[in-house]
Amino acid sequence: MSPAFDNFVNKVKAVTKDAADKTSKQAKIAKLKINMKTLDMEKNRHFQTIGLRTFILWTEGQ
Template identity: 60%
Template structure:
């Protein structure tokens, strides 16, 4: 095979690898974003539980005792803090993946060797 064809094939392979890498990166970002949304939804449920427990405490006693309230919502607050920490980690990972968007754009029709062109011209003259 000619060097030009091999060069073109190699450039094509490089392009396909880059496209596959970019697709994988974008899919990972999508999955991480889905995880963030799921965690935020879970956080919302914990906040609703805190609100319900606060309201129930108020309706039962016509007042809110901070110590009792704190005892009733301690686990929910711990879960919310865990979720917020995980969301922060995921958002940092997403930002890192987005920052690594370098793409090498090359013209696959470029002729890397001018010598090949000269050799081709010589062989045409010899015919």
């Protein structure tokens, strides 16, 4: 093969590898964000449960 074609192929390989690396990194970031949101929703649900139980105990005591 000619040196120009080899250079072109090497550039394509480099760009493809870079795109794959960036995609992988973005996927990991997205997964972490989803996990954070899930944990936040779970925390809020626990706070709502605590608030409801506290209200019930408070109203029973009156």
